[in-house]
Amino acid sequence: MADPASYRPKTGEIPTDPGVYRFRDPHGRVIYVGKAKNLRQRLTSYFANPATLLPKTYAMVHSAASVEWTVVGSELEALQLEYTWIKEFDPRFNLAFRDDKTYPYLAVTMGEKFPRVQVMRGDRRKGTRYFGPYTAGAIRETMDTLLKVFPVRSCSAGVFRRAEQSGRPCLLGYIDKCSAPCVGRVAPDEHYAIAEDFCAFMGGEATRFISQLEKKMAAAADELDFETAAALRDDVIAMKKVFERNAVVLSEDTDADVFAVEEDDLEAAVQVFHVRGGRIRGQRGWVVEKVEEASGPALVEHLLQQVYGAQAETDARIPREVLVPAMPDDADQLTIWLSGLRGAKVDLRVPRRGDKAALAKTVHENAVQALRLHKIRRAGDITNRSLALQELQEALELTEPPLRIESFDISHVQGTNVVASMVVVEDGLAKKSEYRKFAISGEAARDDTAAMHDVLTRRFRNYLAERDLPVEERDQNRKFAYPPNLVVVDGGQPQVAAAAKALAALGIGDDEVRVVGLAKRLEEVWLPEGDFPVILPRASQGLYLLQRIRDEAHRFAITFHRQRRGKAMTASALDEIPGLGPARKKALLAHFGSLRRLRAATAEELAEVGGVGPSLAATVFATFHGAEADETEPAVNLSTGEILD
Structure with missing residues (x-):
C-alpha cells in the first residue's frame, strides 16, 4: 500500500x-x-x-x-x-447504488408496426413505453391477466414471422390472449389502438376502462345477451384484480418517488417506493459502503445523482415529486439539475406530515429491515472471501493478497474453432464487465499449450502498450490496462509452463504477476518452477475460490466456442452454393431466421426472398436436398443380396 x-x-x-x-x-x-x-x-x-x-x-x-x-x-x-x-x-471506491438484482418493467413497443407487450430489463429503448418496476412474479401475473382484456401481441419476432408465413396463429391467438394481427384477424391500426388502450390502463386510466365495461355489461344483460355480459364481467374482474393489486396510498394525481435511508458508521441501506397515480407501482433497494462522511444530506445527494443521472436519456422515470428523508446541502442546484433531466419542474422536499410522511415512515421501516438482513448475510460472505484470499497468499507465497485474479481457458472440438476466455475476479467477486474473448487461429491453434501461450502473449502485450500511454489516455482505453496479481490457467504443468514462458518473453517476472494452474482431476495447484503440485485442503476457501474462477472461465469459453461453431456451420453450408454471395446469404438468413428453417423451405419460398430468383432458388434447394433424379436407388433383399424390382 x-x-x-x-x-x-x-x-x-x-x-x-x-x-x-x-x-x-x-x-x-x-x-x-x-x-x-x-x-x-x-x-x-x-x-x-x-x-x-x-x-x-x-x-x-x-x-x-x-x-x-x-x-x-x-x-x-x-x-x-x-x-x-x-x-x-466507474471508480471502485465511490458509492455505487446498484441493485442486488435487476427489476423488470412491463414494456410496450409502440414504435413497431405491431406493438408487442413484454417484460424488459436493462437499458431503455426509443419508442417503447415502460411501466414499473415490478417484482418478477407480479409482472408476469399482471401481464397474463391484462392480455385477456387487451389482447396485444406478446410473441417474439421469430414466432410472429413464422405465423405470418404459415397462416396459423400461435397458441395465444387460439386462446384469445392475442388478437392475432399476424394472420390478419385485426388490421394494424386496430391492433395499435388495443396497444394504446393497454398503455392508457397501465398509465392510470383504469377507472375509465372499468366504468365503460360495466356499462356495456349492464346493457348486454338488459338485452338478455347473457353470454356477452358474462365475458364483459370476466374482463371487469380481471381489470379490478390488476387495479387493486397495488393499494391506493396517496391521491390519484400523485406521481412521486419516496426515498428512505437507514445507516450506521460503515454502511447505508436505501429504499425507494415508486408511486404512480397514487399507487405503489414498484420498490427498489440498495446497500452501500461509505467511503467518507457521507451521511444524511450528503448521502441523499449521491443517491439522487446516481439514480436519476443514469436515466438522463428518458424523463419517463423521473416523477414530479421526489420525497427524501433529508434535504441535500446543494438542494437548489440538485433541483435545477433534476428538472433539466426531466424537462419539467421537479419538486424535491422532505415530507413532514400527512399521508406522504406516513408513507415515508413505511419506506424507512423497509430500509431498516434491509440493512439488518444485509448484515446477517454479508458477515459470512466477507469472512469467506477474506479467508480465501489470505489462504491463497500464504499457499502461493505472494507478497500481498491477490485482489485481482484473471483465469484463462481454451475451448475447441478436435482443434477446430479454437477460442479462449478470460474472466476477472476483484476482491473475490466476479467483474463481468472486464471479461474478454479470444479467437485463435494459425499455428497457435495446433494444441492447448500453443493456444495458451498465444492468449497470454496478446493479453499482456496489450497491457504493456497501454501502460506506456499517458495517464489521461488510459481511462479511455481500459481493455487490458491493469495487471492481475494472480493468473490461473485451466490445466497442469504444461499449460502453466506455456503461460509463464509467454510472460517471461514479455519481460514480466513472477514477482509482478504470479501464474498457477488448476488441474481438474485431482484439483492440484501447479506452479511454474515446481516439480510437484501445491495441495490445498479440500475444505479450503482458497481452493473453492480457484475452482469457481476456473469453472467460470470454462463456462465462458464454451459459450463463445458454441457461438463461433454455429456461425461457422452456417457459413460453410451456404459457402458451397455457387452464385450465392454475402448479400444474398444475409438476406436468406434474415428472412428464415435460422439455417434449419432455410433447409426446410421449398424452392418457391426461397424465390420470394429479395434478390433470389427462381434459378438461384432451385440451386439452393438442390444443394440442401439433392437433385430430384428420375433414377432411384434399387431396393435390395438384405438376407440374399438380390436386387428387387
Missing part, C-alpha cells in the same frame, strides 16, 4: 474554489471521484490522522498514488462533472 504522504499536495497549491477531484492508483486508474465547494478544505481532510478515517476511506487513500483536481465555475457544474466522471471511470 502507498503512503499518502508520498503524493500529498502542498496545502497552498490547492485552490479554495469549487471543483471536482480524482484519486488514481499506481496504474493510473481512477479509483475515487468527489466534488467540493472548497477543494482545499476537502482534500486536506483525506490526509489527516489515519485513525480518524473510515475504514474504506483509509483503504482508498492508501491504494491511491496521486490526486488531481479540476476547478469549475459553480456548484451545479461540479455536480454535473462529478456524475460524468463517475459514469465514465
Whole structure:
C-alpha cells in the first residue's frame, strides 16, 4: 500500500474554489471521484490522522498514488462533472447504488408496426413505453391477466414471422390472449389502438376502462345477451384484480418517488417506493459502503445523482415529486439539475406530515429491515472471501493478497474453432464487465499449450502498450490496462509452463504477476518452477475460490466456442452454393431466421426472398436436398443380396 504522504499536495497549491477531484492508483486508474465547494478544505481532510478515517476511506487513500483536481465555475457544474466522471471511470471506491438484482418493467413497443407487450430489463429503448418496476412474479401475473382484456401481441419476432408465413396463429391467438394481427384477424391500426388502450390502463386510466365495461355489461344483460355480459364481467374482474393489486396510498394525481435511508458508521441501506397515480407501482433497494462522511444530506445527494443521472436519456422515470428523508446541502442546484433531466419542474422536499410522511415512515421501516438482513448475510460472505484470499497468499507465497485474479481457458472440438476466455475476479467477486474473448487461429491453434501461450502473449502485450500511454489516455482505453496479481490457467504443468514462458518473453517476472494452474482431476495447484503440485485442503476457501474462477472461465469459453461453431456451420453450408454471395446469404438468413428453417423451405419460398430468383432458388434447394433424379436407388433383399424390382 502507498503512503499518502508520498503524493500529498502542498496545502497552498490547492485552490479554495469549487471543483471536482480524482484519486488514481499506481496504474493510473481512477479509483475515487468527489466534488467540493472548497477543494482545499476537502482534500486536506483525506490526509489527516489515519485513525480518524473510515475504514474504506483509509483503504482508498492508501491504494491511491496521486490526486488531481479540476476547478469549475459553480456548484451545479461540479455536480454535473462529478456524475460524468463517475459514469465514465466507474471508480471502485465511490458509492455505487446498484441493485442486488435487476427489476423488470412491463414494456410496450409502440414504435413497431405491431406493438408487442413484454417484460424488459436493462437499458431503455426509443419508442417503447415502460411501466414499473415490478417484482418478477407480479409482472408476469399482471401481464397474463391484462392480455385477456387487451389482447396485444406478446410473441417474439421469430414466432410472429413464422405465423405470418404459415397462416396459423400461435397458441395465444387460439386462446384469445392475442388478437392475432399476424394472420390478419385485426388490421394494424386496430391492433395499435388495443396497444394504446393497454398503455392508457397501465398509465392510470383504469377507472375509465372499468366504468365503460360495466356499462356495456349492464346493457348486454338488459338485452338478455347473457353470454356477452358474462365475458364483459370476466374482463371487469380481471381489470379490478390488476387495479387493486397495488393499494391506493396517496391521491390519484400523485406521481412521486419516496426515498428512505437507514445507516450506521460503515454502511447505508436505501429504499425507494415508486408511486404512480397514487399507487405503489414498484420498490427498489440498495446497500452501500461509505467511503467518507457521507451521511444524511450528503448521502441523499449521491443517491439522487446516481439514480436519476443514469436515466438522463428518458424523463419517463423521473416523477414530479421526489420525497427524501433529508434535504441535500446543494438542494437548489440538485433541483435545477433534476428538472433539466426531466424537462419539467421537479419538486424535491422532505415530507413532514400527512399521508406522504406516513408513507415515508413505511419506506424507512423497509430500509431498516434491509440493512439488518444485509448484515446477517454479508458477515459470512466477507469472512469467506477474506479467508480465501489470505489462504491463497500464504499457499502461493505472494507478497500481498491477490485482489485481482484473471483465469484463462481454451475451448475447441478436435482443434477446430479454437477460442479462449478470460474472466476477472476483484476482491473475490466476479467483474463481468472486464471479461474478454479470444479467437485463435494459425499455428497457435495446433494444441492447448500453443493456444495458451498465444492468449497470454496478446493479453499482456496489450497491457504493456497501454501502460506506456499517458495517464489521461488510459481511462479511455481500459481493455487490458491493469495487471492481475494472480493468473490461473485451466490445466497442469504444461499449460502453466506455456503461460509463464509467454510472460517471461514479455519481460514480466513472477514477482509482478504470479501464474498457477488448476488441474481438474485431482484439483492440484501447479506452479511454474515446481516439480510437484501445491495441495490445498479440500475444505479450503482458497481452493473453492480457484475452482469457481476456473469453472467460470470454462463456462465462458464454451459459450463463445458454441457461438463461433454455429456461425461457422452456417457459413460453410451456404459457402458451397455457387452464385450465392454475402448479400444474398444475409438476406436468406434474415428472412428464415435460422439455417434449419432455410433447409426446410421449398424452392418457391426461397424465390420470394429479395434478390433470389427462381434459378438461384432451385440451386439452393438442390444443394440442401439433392437433385430430384428420375433414377432411384434399387431396393435390395438384405438376407440374399438380390436386387428387387
